[in-house]
Amino acid sequence: MKKFSAVISLLLILGLVYFSFYSLMPRSGTSATISETKFSTQRAIVPLKEISKAPHYVGSAEHERVRMYLIDQLRALGMQVEEQSGFVLQTEGKSLVKPTNILARIPGSGSGKALLLLSHYDSAKVPSYGASDAGSGVVTILESLRAYLAGGATPKNDIIILFSDSEELGLDGAVLFVKEHPWAKDVALVLNFEARGSGGPSNMILETNQGNANLIKAFAEAKSEYPVASSLMYSIYKMLPNDTDSTVFREEGDIDSFFFAFIDDHFDYHTANDTVENLNENTLQHQGSYLLPLLQYFADADLASLKSNQDHVYVNFPFLKLIHYPFSWILSMLLIAIAGFFILLFYGMMKGRITGAAIGKGFIALVVGLIACGVLGYFGWQLLLVLYPQYNEIQHGFTYNGHTYIAFFVLLSLAILFAIYRKWGKKQEAAGLFVAPLTIWLVINTVIFLYLKGAAYFIIPVFFALLSFWMLIKQERPHLLLLTLLATPALFFFSPLIQFFPVGLGLEMLVISCVFTVLTFGLLVPVFHFYSKKRLLAIVCLVVAIGFFISAHLSSDFSETRQKPNSLVYYQNADDNTAYWVTYDHLLDPWTKGYLGESPTEASTFISNAAGSKYNTGYSFAAEAPEKDIASFEIQLKQDTLIGNERNVSFTLVPKRKIHQLLLFADTTHVFKKLVFNGKNVAPDSTGYAFGTRDHNGLLRYFLANNEPLEVSYVSNSPSVEFTALEYSFDLLEHPQFSIHKRTKNMMPKPFVVTDAIVVKRSFNIDSLPARNVDSVSYQIQVPYE
Template sequence: MKNASVVSFFLLLGLIYFSFYSLMPQTISSLTAPEVEFSTERALIPLKEISKAPHYVGTAENKRVREFLIQSLQDLGLSPETQQGYVLNERRGRMNQPVNIIAKIKGSEAGKALLIFSHYDSALTPSFGTSDAGSGVVAILESLRAYQASGKQPKNDIIILFTDAEEVGLVGAKLFVRSHPWAKNIGLALNFEARGSGGPSSMIVETNQGNKNLIKGFVEANPEFPVASSLLYSVYKMLPNDTDSTILREEGDIDGLFFAFIDDHFDYHTAGDNFERMDRNSLEHQGSYLMPLLHYFADADLEQVKSEEDYVYTNFPLLKMIAYPFSWVMPSTCVAILLFIGILFFGFRKGKLKWRSILKGSVPFLSAVFGALFVGLYGWSSLLKLYPHYQEILHGFTYNGHAYIALFVSLSLAIAWFMYAKFQKEITAANLFVSPLLIWLLINIFLAIYLKGAAYFILPFYCALCSFWLLLKQEKTNPILHWVLAIPAVVLFSPLIQTFPVGLGLKTIVISTVFTVLLFGLLLSFLSGYTYKKYLAQGFLVLALVFFGLAHHTSDFNEDRKKPNSLMYFQDLEAQKAYWLTYDTILDDWTSSYLGTEPKTAATVVTSAAKSKYNSGYTFAADAPAKAIPHYQSRLIRDTLVGDQRTVTFKLIPEKKANVLRLYVDQEITFTSLAFNGQAVEKNLSYTESNNRLLTFYVYEMDALEVSYTITQDLQPTFTLLEYSFDLMDNPWVEMKTRTNRMMPKPFVFNDALVIKQIITPHRNALE
C-alpha cells in the first residue's frame, strides 16, 4: 500500500501536467498541410506583414495594413469594401472616424448570415499588434483560404469584417452595427481576439438571452481543443468588459462567441506584442476553433441560435465538453446534500465517524485555508515593497509572474502538508475528510443560488463523495482508486489556479492560494494516507524558495524583459511654458536625463492631466525649453442669436499631424445643444468643474474638428484644448535621446507625445 501511495503521488503530478497540456495544440501545422486545412505557418506569412510596425488608428501604417488586407481578401476571390464614418460614443465622450473592411461570401439560401471578425488596429502605445489582434485577422484569412479551397458554397452568407478603432472605444464595431445594412441580418458572430501573447484560447459567449443553442452548436461543431466554461461566462457577464462582440450584442442583439488567449499578459498592449514573441501554438489554437466552426455554422440554421435557456458547461479532456441545463443545478445540489448526510449517518452507524475526531480533523484544514488566505492577501503587497519597480507594470502581471504563481501555490501546499503532518496518526482519513467536504458542499450551495455558471463544481464533489463512501465502506482502500475519483477535480480546477492571476493580475493571487488548499482538501481521501507528510511539507517549502529564487533572478529588467517608462513634452501656449512629464513612480536613467534628480510633483504645473485605464496620472515634471511647434488653429464659423439662445460654431484646423484632441469646457455649464463634426450629443449636455471633458477625438489623418453648440446668450464659455501627437521620439522641434534596449514605452497611457495646451475663445465679444 505504501508503494501505491508513492505511485498515486506521481500519477497526481502527471495528471496536473496533463490538465494543462491538454488545453491546446502542442505543435503547429506546416506549410505542407493540405490546402483544405488550416496552416499556422501559412498564417504567419501575412501576420509578419501586418505586424511590421505599430498601426494604431489614423496613421499611415494603419492605412498600409488596411490596403494589405483589402488585397488579401481580393486574392481570395472576394470583393471587399470599406465603411467609413464618424462615430460618437457619448458614454465615454469619444469620437473617431474608423475605416472598416467588409466582404461577403454569398450563401445558397436566404437565411441569417454568419459573421467572422476581428480588429486590425493596434494599441496606441507603440504595440505591433501581432497577437492583439493580428492573430485573429490572419486566423480568419487562412481559414477562409482553406474553406474556399474545399470548393463548398455555404448555405448562409459569410460576412467578413475587420474593424478599425477597436482599441479606442470599439468604434469600428459601433459604425458597422449602426450603419451597415448587412448588420441587420446576422444570426451569429465569431470574434477572434487576444489579451496577451500566448496560452490557450478560451471561448466566451455573448448573448442577451440564454446560451443553450450557442453551446449546443459549439459542441456539435466539435473543435479539437475546446477551452470554455460557464464560470468564465457568468463572471464575464458581471464585469464591465467591452469587446467588439459586446457592441454587436448590446446595439444589434447579435449573439456571438469570441475567442481570446490571455497568457503572457505582460506583453498586452506593449512593444512586446510583436511577431517574435507570439506563441505559435496559440495561433494554431485559434485556427483549430475557426475551421470546424466555419464549416458548421456556414450551413446551420442561424434562425435557431437564440434561446431562453442557459446551460452549465465546461471543457473536459477526452470528453471535450460537458453541458447540461441550469434547471439541473438545484436538483443536483439537493441530491448532493442528501448523499452527504446519508453517508455521514452510514459512517456514524458503522462507528468510523466520531464528532470529536471530525472537529479535531477540521483544525488542519481550516488552519491551512486561513494560512493560504493570509499568504495570498499579504504576500503580493509585501513583494511590491521588496520590488517597488513592479509598480511600473500597470496591468499587474510581471514578466516572472508564473514563477510567483508557482511560489504561492507551493507555499500554500507546504502550509497544508505541515498542518496535516501534525495529525499523522491521530485521526482517520474519513474523519479528516468531513470538514473539506462540508466546505465544498457550502460552496456548491452558494454557487447554485448566486453563480450557476460555476455549478459544474458539483461534479468533482460527487466523485469526492464516492471516495468518502469507500473510506467508510472498506477497511483498506487503494490510493490508486481514489486517484481515479480525483481526476475531475484535478483537471477542472488546476488550470483555474493559474487563470485568475494571469487574467486579473497578481494582486488576485489570494484566489490561487485559497483555491489550492480547497483542492487539496478535495483530494484528502488519498493524500491523508501518505506517511511522508512532513517531508512533503519540507519539499514544497524548498520548492517555494526555489521559485522565489527564480523570480528574484528574473526580477530586473533587461533586453527581453523591458522596463516600461514614459515621457511627455507638454507646452502651455497661454503660460508660454513647457514641461517634461512622466507617469512613472520610479525614474530611470533615461527619464532622469530629462526630469533631473529632483523633479517637481506634476500636479503643481499641470492641471489637465490625462488619466489612464489603470487611473495613472502624471507623477513628476520638470521645466523644458519652449519651442515653436505648429498646432491646431481655431476659426470661428458662425455666431448667431435667436431669442435668448446663442449658437456658436468653431473649427479646429490642424497645422501638423496630431493623433488625439481632448477638449474641455472651463466652467460649469449646460448646453442646449452640442455637436462635433455633425454628430449630436443627445444626453450628456451638462458639465461641472470636476466633469468638464467634452470630447476625446481620435484624429483620422489630418482631420479637422468642428464644434457647434447652443447656450443661453449670457454665457461665454472658453475651452481648453490638449493636442497629442505621438511623435516625440521622431520630431524636428525637440531633440530626443533614444531609449536603451532595456526599455520600452509604458502602455495604457498616452506616451511619447508632444502635448500642446491652448485656450480656445470662440465667441465674439459683441454680436454685430
C-alpha cells in the same frame, strides 16, 4: 508496498495536473506543406508579419498601409471588398473617431441569416505592434477562409467578413457597422477573435442576451479539437463591464457571439513586445483549430434557431471535450449530493468510522489552512510590491516572472497544508477528516446555485468525492490508486483555475490561487491521509517553493528580454509660454532622468490636465523644458448668434501639424442645450442638456484618423464659454525640433498611456477672436413676454 502505492499515487497526481494543462491546446503549429484544406500556422504567419511590421494605431501611416494590405489579401481570395467610414460619437466615453471598416461577403446558396467573422485590425495607440492583439485574429480568419474556400464548398449561409477599425479606442468600428451598415440586419451569429496576451490557450466566451443552450449545443456539435470554455467564465464575464466588439453586437443589435481570446503572457499585452516573435505559434494554431470547424459547421447550420431561453452549465474536460447540461439540473444535483453526504455521514457514525473528534480536527485543519494560505496570498503579494517597487511600473499587474510567483505561492500553500494535516490528521480516521472539505464544498455549491450558476459544474468533483467518502467508511485501507483516480475531476477542473485568476486578473489575485489550492487539497484528503511522509512532502514543497522564489528574484530586474516600461511627454502651455518634460513613471530610470533630472517635481505643481489611461494613471513628475515653436490649431469661427439669452456658436479647430488626439475642455458651470461635433449630436441626458451631469471639465476626446478638423457647434445660456484644448502628436522621438535619445534595450514605451508625445495646451474664448474670422454674426435681443 504501501510506500510504493503512495509514490505511484503522487506521480499519478503530478501527471494528472500536468495533463490538465497539456490537453488544453495544440502542442505545435502546422507547416505550410499540409493540405490546402487545413489551417496552417506557418501560412498564417506570412500575412501576420506584414500586418505587425510597426505599430498601426488609428491615424498612423502604418494604419493606412495595413488596411490596404488586408484589402489586397481579401481580393486575392476572390472577394469583392468595400470600406465603411464615418464618424462615431460615444457619449458615455465622450469620444469621437472616424473608423474605416473593411468588409467582404461570400454569398450563400440559401436565403437565411448570415455568419460574421470578426477581428479588428488597428493596434493599441503608440507602442504596440499588434501581432497578437489582434493581428492573430485577422490572420486566423484569412487562413481559415483560404482553407475553407480551397475545399470548394458553397455555404448555405452568407459569410460576412468584418475587419473592424478603432476597436482599441472604443469599439467604434463595431458601433459603426451595427448601427449604420445595411448588412448588420442580416447577421445572426458572430465569431470574434481577440487577444489579451501573446500565448496560452484560447478561451471561448459567449455574448448573448438570451440563454446559451442552443449556442453551446451547436459549439459542441462543431467538434473543435481543443475546446477551452466554462460557464463560470461566462457568468463572471456577464457581471463585468465588457469591452469587446462582441459586446456592441449584443447590446446594439441583439446578435449572439462566440469570441475567442488568449490571455497568457499578459505582460506583452498592448506593449512593444506584441510582436510575431513573441506570439506563441501553438496559440495561433489553437485559434485556427476553433475557427475552421466552426466555419464549416455554421456555414450550413440553421442560424435562426440559435436563440434560446435556457442556459446550460458547461465546462471542457479531457477526452470528453465539452460537458454541458441544463441549469434546471443544478438544484437536483445539489440536493442529491447533500442527501448523499448526510446518508454517508450517518452511516459512518453508526459504523464507528466517523467520530466527533475527527470531524472537529478536520474542520480545524481546513479552516487554519484557509486562513493561513489566504493571508499568505494577500499580504505576500503586498509585501513583494514593497520589496520590488519596480513591479508597480507594470500597470496591468502581471510581471515577467509572474508564472514563477504563482508556482511559489501554490507550493508554499501546499507546504503549509501538508504540515497542518500531519499535525491534525496523524491519528484520525480519514473519513472524519474528510467531513470538513465535503461540508465546505457543499456550502460553496449552495452559494453557486443561488448566485453564480455558471460555476455549478463544481458539483461534479463533489460526487466523485462522495464515492471516496463511501470507500473510506467501508474499508479500513481503501485502494490508494482508486482514491487518486476519483480525484481526477477535481485536478482537471481546478488546476488550470488556480493559474487562471492571477494570469487573467493580475498577481493581486494570488490570494484566489492560494484559497483554491486549499479547497482542491481538501478534495484530495482521502489520498493524502494515507501518505506517511507528509512531513517530507511539506519540506520538499517548501524547498521547491524557495527555489521558485530565488528564480523570481533573479529575474526581478529589467533586462533586454524583460524591458522596463517608461514614458516621456513634452508638454507645452501656449497660454503662459511654459514647457515641461513629464512622465507617468513613479520609478525613474537613467533615460527619463536625462530629461527630468534627479529630483523632479510633482507633476500636479505645473499641470492639471493629463490624457489619462485605462488604469487611471496620471502624470507623476515634471521638470521645466525649453520652449519649442510647435504650431497650434487655427480657430475658424463660422457662426455666432445671440437670441435672447441663448448663444448659438459654430467654430472649427484646424490642426496646423500632424496630430493624433485632441482633448476639449470647458468648465462644468457651462451648460449646453445643444452640442455637435463633426455633425454628430450629443444626445441630451436626464437633465435635458448635452453632458448636463458632467463631473469633470472634459467635453471630448477626438482621435484624428486623417488629421481632419474638429467642427464644434453649441447652444448655451452662458454668455461666454472658455475652452481649453490639448493637442497630442505621437512623434516626440522623430520630431525635428527634438533630439531624444533612443531607449536602451532594457526599456520600452509604457503601454496604456500616451507617451512619446508632444502635447500643446491652449485656451481660447470665442469673444477674443478677431472679427475677420467670423463668417456670420447676429445679435437679437428678445424681451420675455410678461
